[in-house]
Amino acid sequence: MSAETAQACSNNDAGVAGNRLAQIDAEYWLAANERTTSGSVSDDPAYRRLRDALAFYTALVHSGGWQSLPAGPSLKPGMTHDQVGGLRRRLNLTRDLPAGDQGSTLFDAELEAAVRRFQSRNGLDVDGIVGRETRAMLNVPADIRAAAIAQSLCRYPELVAKQSGTSIIVNVPGAKLRFFRDGELIFSSRVIVGRADWPTPLISDAISAIELNPYWNIPPRIARQEVIPRIIRDPEYLRSQGIRVLSLGEAKPRELDPAQIDWTSVGGGALPFRLRQDPGPRNAMGLVKFRLNNPHHIFLHDTSARQLFDNAKRNLSHGCVRVQGALDLAKLILEARSDLPPNGLEQALEGDAPVVVRLRAPIPVHLVVISAWVDEDGTVNFRNDPTRDTAQKSCIASINTIAGNNLSGRQCDS
Structure with missing residues (x-):
């Protein structure tokens, strides 16, 4: 070769x-x-x-x-423009647009449907308009x-x-998760993955336990870059978000008074405390966390911002994988791999205290491209x-x- x-x-x-x-x-x-x-x-x-x-x-x-579309204005349904003919020829080559009048400069309904089809299969926002991002994808x-x-x-x-046995496969670019049991697909959902500047690593790991009503122990990098600036702008931010400041290096961490901390003096070194968000509707982990064990501190979890699953582009997280339908996935895993009694999941979620359920056997997880x-x-x-x-x-x-x-x-x- x-x-x-x-x-x-x-x-x-x-x-x-x-x-x-x-x-x-x-x-x-x-x-x-x-x-x-x-x-x-x-x-x-x-x-x-x-x-x-x-x-x-x-x-x-x-x-x-195919020829690239030159720079130009956004092409929208109903308009007439010299570049529309080139757009027609481009979409016809990849079978997004049926054969027809390739020279027409009118952006008609048939062309709009073709643009929408192209946007959908390329993971773009489907609006039927050839803007900057759609033009860039057309020009690949x-x-x-x-x-x-x-x-x-x-x-x-x-x-x-x-995927031949029992495993979870997450396609990072596709932002999709699939759960296989004995080689059979039994669950599929959308996920949210890492941002371009905070990418989800490609790793193989395993779920060893499922945490219901989880705490969120905020990673130092997120605390330093995002949370502390918000605290400086809004002294009520910690209280409104249910975030506590805890001591480090003690067998039983103490809650510290945030009013006694000079947040503007927190430097770029190791934080002298840790931030932890309480379980509840504001918690970034949502209602369930799937524990993994890797040096990247990456895991799967629910989210409190479920509306983001509707986005076409879902590279929005700090590297962890947010799972749509996380409770459904947890139920499937717990039914087969834990000693949790029937309705145990529902009963645990009725309270507000964290509950950790260890699995009898781990579930392999593969983050792939x-x-x-x-x-x-x-x-x-x-x-x-x-x-x-x-x-x-x-x-x-x-x-x-x-x-x-x-x-x-x-x-x-x-």
Whole structure:
């Protein structure tokens, strides 16, 4: 396999210059990939849909891809503009817009529906308007899109292995969670993941316990950067949010009087106290926390801001994963893996004290990157990968494994 193929599989961001996919032989790549892919994976319908998508997008690459839309005003339904013809041709190439009058400069209802379809499958706010973000996604080159699909194919065998037993899979770019029991999907939901400046790490861990009515022990970085500035602006902030100031280094922490602390003098070193939010409707953890054990202090939890799950773009957290329907997920886990009696969850939530329920056996959790996938109806979905650099190793390893077959004497440079 060529170095261009390896680079294409490891680079799936619109900003990556060079290392394009234009020279990839899609049939050779797929044949090579499947030489090291089990029959159960290569026959998987989702895998085959990705195969077909790679062939389609690679064909677009070989035919010249699509022209970028130049900078210009937002294109809106009902308007007439010279760029509308180019928009029509762009959306027709990716089957978002049926064949028709590609030269028309009128932004009609059919074109609006095509824009909405494109926005939906690219994780954008669906408003039918070609603004700055939609224009940027339309201008991602065809070879970068093909590379994202190739990367998903690289990762697919590992993903299938992870979900073959009982496990939770979180696709970070897709902001979706899936819970498998004995290989069967029994729960799926939206999630909120880390911001671009506070990304969710790609880790494998396990849920060892579930905490109901949890405290939120506010991490020092969040306390320093976000909470303390709010305290300085509003002396009533701690009380209004149910946040207490506790002593450090004592077997039984003492509650400190926030009025006795000079908040403006708190520097950039270690905090001499810790901040803890009480359980309740304001608690950032919501009603349930899924305990993990990792050096990043990352875990899954409910949230008090459930309206944010309606957002198309859900990279909003400080790295932890907020789960829509967290109580439903907790109930499924507790029923199978704990000694909690029937209605035990509901009874625990009736109070306001934290309750920790340890699991008889841990539930594996995998935070992964799948930036391209194909729905059952054939819709090809893309998401920008906010953790591209840390996500490359597994894909490069897969490519090198394929190259180890020495097909046609070609090798892969990682």
